[in-house]
Amino acid sequence: MITCIRRRALSVLALVAVASPVPAAMAEARPAPISESEVRSHIAVLASDEFEGRAPGTAGETRTLDYLAKTWASYGLVSGTNDTTRPWFQPVPLVERKPYGQAVSAVARGKALALKEDGVVLAGRNPTDRVTGEPVFVGFGVKADGTLNADVQGRVVLMLSAEPKFAGAAKLPNLRDRQKMLADAGAAAVLITAPEGASWGALRAQLANGSMRLASDDKGAKIGGVLRGDVTQALMRAARLSPDDAIASAQDAAFAPITLPVTLDLATSTQVRAFASHNVIGKLPGARPGSGAVIVLGHWDHFGICRSEEAEDRICNGAVDNASGMAVLLTVAERLARSAGAGAPLDRDVYFMGTTAEERGLLGAYHFADNPVVPLDQILVALNIDTVAIAPKGAPVALVGRGENGLDEIVDQVAIAAGRTVDSDTEANAFIRRQDGWALAAKGVKSIMAGGSFADMALLQAFLTTVYHQPDDELTDATPLGGAADDANLHVDLVRHFADEAKYNPAPTGD
Ligand SMILES: [Zn+2]
Known part of the structure; x- marks a missing residue:
């Protein structure tokens, strides 16, 4: 709800100020108000x-x-x-990065898993990147004290994108910070599940647009990515996990990360431009x-x-x-x-x-x-x-x-x-x-x-x-x-x- 308050006492002061005589020199120093057409003329140039x-x-x-x-x-x-x-x-x-190619495959118990590749969007750091490994599902990736809940060095990490809310815990790091923490801790790939309620089409288009970072802050895992909900679930099922149970157990601060016995093979091609x-x-x-x-x-x-x-x-x-x-x-x-x-x-x-x-x-x-x-x-x-x-x-x-x-x-x-x-x-x-x-x-x-x-x-x-x-x-x-x-x-x-x-x-x- 918007509340609009005109503070009466202040308005009176304002009226007094307006009513007092304005010296000639001041009048000169107070040009006419800025007009809509002046604003328009600059927008017309800049937005042409x-x-x-x-x-x-x-x-x-x-x-x-x-x-x-x-x-x-x-x-x-x-x-x-x-x-x-x-x-x-x-x-x-x-540093700007634009992805232009990706390949994803998965093998569970010796058998190829048919993953829906249109439900995976990857972004690499280098012109070409490849990461292979069994993903570790880390839930939200953090404990109640906000530190990482797993040793992720060299690992493929699968994380929930929603913001964690552990009972009694202080403010926990947001998604961006958690992705950064995982990358800093040496994760080879950081995959998140698509945020609940997000339009997959819009998200995909946004990711395809690439990323830009300050060169002074250009850190990150070799491969980052977003999985559509059904792809995350397929990986969990292939690991004989109930997706509902796994996600529910992650809501607890004491959650212990789970390695999924599925070999993921991720590859990316990326246009990288420093300027x-x-x-x-x-x-x-x-x-x-x-x-x-x-x-x-x-x-x-x-x-x-x-x-x-x-x-x-x-x-x-x-x-x-x-x-x-x-x-x-x-x-x-x-x-x-x-x-x-x-x-x-x-x-x-x-x-x-x-x-x-x-x-x-x-x-x-x-x-x-x-x-x-x-x-x-x-x-x-x-x-x-x-x-x-x-x-x-x-x-x-x-x-x-x-x-x-x-x-x-x-x-x-x-x-x-x-x-x-x-x-x-x-x-x-x-x-x-x-x-x-x-x-x-x-x-x-x-x-x-x-x-x-x-x-x-x-x-x-x-x-x-x-x-x-x-x-x-x-x-x-x-x-x-x-x-x-x-x-x-x-x-x-x-x-x-x-x-x-x-x-x-x-x-x-x-x-
Ligand atoms: Zn904007």
Whole structure:
């Protein structure tokens, strides 16, 4: 349920502020609000077919980086990177893998087992990989204390994908972490059963699309894979196990892993490509260097040419996700730079960053968090902007990160002063790990994503279940830009607030 609260006391303050006379110099420094057509003009460029869906490591990346850096520079921003040989762009070394061949066979008690190969999707690490062995069914792979429950060195591991919930146990590692732990412990192959309720077709298509990882974090088993439920069951039956009993017994923290007397032979062929993509970083220098920094970020990347040659529309343009967010970063930078140029500079440095490979797991943002251009403890606030063209004009402001870092009250006040209402529930936090701000929040930076898109979950779901991540995420006359323009103006106000030493002066971290 969404609750919209207009805080009366604050609204009165806002009215007083609006009613007070504005000095002439200030009026000049406060340009007109950002309009829908300004937002639209940037989306039209970034989501055009010419930009090929902005996939990392493609011509679409080159065009996107060029557009963002040149546009910011034209407003008066300077490069935000410390590398003078290649200003504006922070290289992000990545490894991309695309599977193009696999073979699976199984032998139980000397007889070939007819496995349905369309129920198996494998992904290899190297151009060719092969792993043979008897799989060990590890249940969830962990004990109640969160450590691995088996010696998996050199083994083929079969694991449940659901999140473990042992009675009385503290928070246990999620699937991704468990896969990583198994790989780190030397598993040769890590196979999981398809998550319950997942569409096998969609899952398969997603896996066929390949994977991308930071080169600095490129570990993993030789072969990873997902088995459809009936294939997992066939393997268990061939081992004379009841699948129901085996899965039920794994719900107990004391579960002992079971080796299945079935020889699995797995082989993969994979296209492996190492390359550098880039974060693009601009800076609006503040009047008081050393007073801390504010960063506004959003991901520039999307899925590129995402359909095969036969498809009528091959390009995932990512108009809403996230050309709309980048349009906001551009328009906000323009307004703030214009004010600064008119003699009203902000106190603090403000960084504007377009991140790469968010769609592949927040990779650009994680890379930045490991290699920040300014020490993280000097970044006082991170404002992430993603998928803003969802809500109509006048939508309440929801907060991804509400209750997490003490910024709620300030954002609510700024929003109400700007004439917005506030969605004060924590429903939007469902997205907290699904956005770039998380990479910074995980390292202690106060990070929020504020805006109208995450206020109306029905509206957001309507997007997520239709054009989201599809070629149909295109800019049309019907694309709602009212909320995007509202959110752009809100971010002008938020940055003004957080970059003002008198208005926002948190105690230094560590105090
Ligand atoms: Zn996305």
